[in-house]
Amino acid sequence: MPYWLQLVVQISFSYLSTVAFAIIINVPRKALNLAGWAGAIGWLVYWVLLYDLQVGRMLANLLGAFAIGLCGMIFSRIKKMPVIIFNIPGLVPLVPGATAYQAVRALVLGQVMTASKLTVRVAMVAGAIAVGFMLAQLLAEQTYRRT
Amino acid sequence: MQNDELLTTCLLAGRIMIEGGSEMYRVDDTMRRIAKNGGVAQALVFTTPTGLFIGLEDKPMVKLSPVDRRSIDMEKVAQVNQLSREFAAQAIDLPTLHHALRRLDQHTPFFPFWLQVLAAAVCSTTLMVIFAQAYDWIDMPLAALVGALGYAVYGKISSLTQVRFISELLGAFVVGVTAWVGVRLGLGHNLDNVIIGAVMPLVPGVAITNSIRDMLAGHLLSGIARGMEALLSAAAIGVGIAVIFRFF
Secondary structure, three states, X not given: OOHHHHHHHHHHHHHHHHHHHHHHOOOOHHHHHHHHHHHHHHXXXXXXXXXXXXXXXXXXXXXXXXXXXXXHHHHHHHHOOOOHHHHHHHHOOXXXXXXXXXXXXXXXXXXXXHHHHHHHHHHHHHHHHHHHHHHHHHHHHHHHHHO | OHHHHHHHHHXXXXXXXXXXXXXXXXXXXXXXXXXXXXXXXXXXXXEEOOEEEEEEOOOOOEEEEXXXXXXXXXXXXXXXXXXXXXXXXXXXXXXXXXXHHHHHHHOOOOOXXXXXXXXXXXXXXXXXXXXXXXXXXXXXXXXXXXXXXHHHHHHHHHHHOOOOXXXXXXXXXXXXXXXXXXXXXXXXXXXXXXXXXXXXXXXXXXXXXXXXXHHHOOOHHHHHHHHHHHHXXXXXXXXXXXXXXXXO
């Protein structure tokens, strides 16, 4: 598959999945489109970093969350809505939900080593995402204070 | 008494925001703002995901409100935020704010159920493709169907019963069974990918991340309470699906 087509698939699918999840958690209608873009941009940053530049999972998650955090700040200024309206759906492609499920499944099947490895990964990914958001918040605070 | 209604309104706003899954600092901030705009300069606010307190400094007056259910509902957060802004701009007065919050509490506008199920289908199938990184087109219809069924069962059961975590367990069980049957019938070929996609509308990934954010922001109690809840629902989902791997 050519690279541009992969890029199109990644962007459109992450946009769609974010909008769909936003409907599930009842995001107000007028914020759906921008929430979708927050998700697509965050996933694109993660995907390029992880699969093309190979910077490692944690840094890719951190910078992906950082991008989503920045999008959330900008969009919340435009729409005059709380930041989490855009952040929470935008996170869905990055969030370690699938890993958490795999960890519990391994535990139930008695594969304790795999389970503990996956659990540590869940905690670290969640931590990386949280730090990414904190950095975005810090940057936004500094910028707004100056203007 | 004016202060009495003011504190009740603050508590109601805070409770609705926690039920909607807001960050804790925003709940604190909104409650303090409403109190300040209502004429109480120093309100003492203490919030946890299971209950909240508000009091007046140096006055023998504290009110509390338990929080029984927590979910993620952005409409609630957005609307409380909007109402609080209007109150700050003095576009509405305190009784109007109180009335509007009470109405929001009882009738939150929701997307229709069929649209949510459709959204679950889209969410499952698109996330399956981008997670697997294998451009697994063949499994897409099955993942959509299984994801929609799982979410529909989850939604129906959570409206039927008060028992916690049973809706996650049964939703995940349905995902497991239908995915296994679908693969057996030849509708899909990679059972693991189908299941990972289809559980995505159910798994508490956002809740796990939010709990860590709460903890890093200094809300230790909130982070632990929400993290525990996320852990239990992840366990319910894992068990619901693992039953399939055990028996088949």
